[in-house]
Amino acid sequence: MNLEILRYENVTVHYGRLCAVESVTADVHCGSMTAIVGPNGAGKSTLLRATLGWHRLTTGSISIGDDHVHHHHPRFAYVPQRAQIDWDFPATVRSVVEQGRFGAIGGFRSFGDDDHALVDAALREMGLAEIAERQIGQLSGGQQQRVFLARALAQGGDIFILDEPFEGVDAGLVRNLVSQFQQWRRQHRTIFAAVHDLNLARRAFSHVVLLNRRLIAWGPTEEVLTPENIRAAYGNSVPILDDVEPARA
């Protein structure tokens, strides 16, 4: 049985003349926690966005879905980068989480009992029920991050696509996020995230796609994040080489 929920076949993406991602061939295993790792400008976000269908592929193809009975047409849940959100926007926590139902009910139908139940459940699961009526700008950084995870939960996605979920998040919250992802994984959901912190990818993720415009390597984390591969991706500017060397011994 084929259990690769995302399959990238020779994927190339251009912005005008600039080549952002070049002939990437890799798979994302269903139920894995896969990190896209690479230096700035390596095409991490581009690969995520191409997966969501926002970029036309110059060459190649991305096939979505595996042989699992529920995964012929898996649903995406997308969590944007924190920096992309206008936190002054007149929106409450609940109203943002309700947006998660938009894909299912469309622009016209009103919220049914099921939808309200899903929104309430997502708010509770993320510990936001008490502050559901607050404006999003009045939350702490961790709460803000959880609002968007709750929206993704309310979407009911099979594949969680996260763009730099750990960006600007303090250490304690990183731990919470990771355990949240692991819980989703146990529910047979797939986590696919752009991560620029090499250490974090090594500690928390089961699989890694190592990218520097071209694919360097992909597969289980310990097989991919070897010193040779990291040097190939980062050149001489490896951020944490000291931390990497002992692994060779």
Place this chain on the structure above:
Amino acid sequence: MPDLHALFVEPLQYQFMLRGLLISAMLGISGGMLGCVLIQRRMALMGDALAHSLLPGMGIAYLLFGAGVWALFGGALVAGLLAVVGTSLLGRLTRLKEDAAFGALFILFFAVGVAIVSMARTRVRVDLLHFLFGSILGVSSLDLWLAWAVSTATLVAFALFYRHILLETFDAGFYRATGRRGDIVHYGLLALVVLNLVAALQALGVVLALGVFLLPAATATLWFARWGRTLALSAALGVVGSCLGLFASYWLHIPSGPAIVAMLGVFFVVSVVVAPRSGLRKR
């Protein structure tokens, strides 16, 4: 005790006041709502640029077809849409950012517009000031019908596509992730802005028309932390401010456009000082 009858009822015996109030109320609603969208999308100044770019279309239409409402409406509409399409093309085909492309095009359009209107003046008597700042005296029944159609279309669009507009404005990436086309929402909103600006030209002129959009919206965002309430307050302010402004223009014998914008400006300045979300008092 001021004589309320003299202040508010007597002006209504004049047809131009009735028409002015009607057109102000209608465009106050739709302009106030569109203004909220423009502000949240950080397109306030782009809207201003768009308003200025309508002038050459009106000038050319005037030269070719005279001062008919349809000619001016059509000319302004074509100019506005050209500015939107031109900006989009410049943004895609060159390295210019969208605001730079808009800025460059609008000032060019505006200069051409002033030149054309001046040329027209040597042949027939046209008042440049009329185009720039509007005149409530010139509102015809056809203008009223156009404003009614445009503001109804805007209200219907907001009712039908409320969630689309909200979500695309708040988080365009997420909107696209639900499999929908954000550019359709974007250009649909721009088209509504152009239509509303054109409908507001007769009463307010190209320079001041956007005031009815932006001032109520900017004021409303200072009061509420919820999108629906912000929209509602902005529309209400648009109506009340425009109508009060028009009365003020009657009482004080000043042009309608500046009077309306100044009245909306009073609400805005007061709100900056006292509104809960303004942030001024926290400092």
